[in-house]
Amino acid sequence: xxxxxxxxxxxxxxxxxxxxxKAASASAVLGEILTTVGIATTVKPSLVPIMLAxxxxxxxxxxxIIWAKLHYKKVDNTLWLSALLVTILGGMTLYFQNDAFIKxxxxxxxxxxxxxxxxxxxxxxxxxxxxxxxxEIQLPETIWNNLNVAWxxxxxxxxxxxxxxxxxxxxxxxxxxxxxxxMGLMFIFIIVQSVAINKYxxxxxxx
Numbered sequence: 001x002x003x004x005x006x007x008x009x010x011x012x013x014x015x016x017x018x019x020x021x022k023a024a025s026a027s028a029v030l031g032e033i034l035t036t037v038g039i040a041t042t043v044k045p046s047l048v049p050i051m052l053a054x055x056x057x058x059x060x061x062x063x064x065i066i067w068a069k070l071h072y073k074k075v076d077n078t079l080w081l082s083a084l085l086v087t088i089l090g091g092m093t094l095y096f097q098n099d100a101f102i103k104x105x106x107x108x109x110x111x112x113x114x115x116x117x118x119x120x121x122x123x124x125x126x127x128x129x130x131x132x133x134x135x136e137i138q139l140p141e142t143i144w145n146n147l148n149v150a151w152x153x154x155x156x157x158x159x160x161x162x163x164x165x166x167x168x169x170x171x172x173x174x175x176x177x178x179x180x181x182x183m184g185l186m187f188i189f190i191i192v193q194s195v196a197i198n199k200y201x202x203x204x205x206x207x
Contacts, residue, residue, distance in 0.1 A: 013060070014175050017049050017175050020052040026049065027043065027045065034094065039094060049171070054094060055090075082109055090102050110155040110159035110162070114155040117152040118152050121145070140200060143200050162182070
């Protein structure tokens with residue numbers, strides 16, 4: 001359930017994009033929405049699906065924040081950051097009719113994660129990965145440091161890969177990559193990471 005909750009805005013973006021590509025009324029619906037928020041403009045037909053999907057992901061992010069506040073009594077900083085980025089960049093996409101802004105959102109989010117991981121370690125001597133996982137498993141300090149760096153590199157690479165797919169392939173391909181590709185890469189990375197640290201967990205238990 002938590003997994004679907006985290007992916008809710010992305011899933012909503014993907015579904016809206018696919019529906020808008022086939023719906024004859026998509027342009028009219030988008031026009032009504034833009035007029036309502038004070039953006040009176042004629043949208044290029046090719047941009048209608050992704051702009052409607054952008055509206056959907058902004059609304060989805062707001063719903064996600066409200067749901068987290070009501071049901072979990074708090075909102076994670078990650079959700080706040082994601083919602084802030086999608087609202088700002090999504091708003092710019094709608095206002096300027098330029099899908100480049102919303103395509104940058106995942107990259108900026110991933111690169112922020114990487115900067116926070118490295119910055120916290122360098123300037124405050126905090127290992128965020130250890131803070132998140134340290135209660136679940138015991139590892140040597142050097143392994144925690146390696147994991148912290150590995151996650152930072154992974155997020156940096158994922159951000160770069162998002163830009164490559166976004167600006168070298170179709171919007172459909174990018175949307176599919178954003179939902180399925182990143183999820184698959186994350187799953188593979190976690191599996192590889194688990195296998196790599198397993199021997200250190202076993203050694204710690206024996207010790």
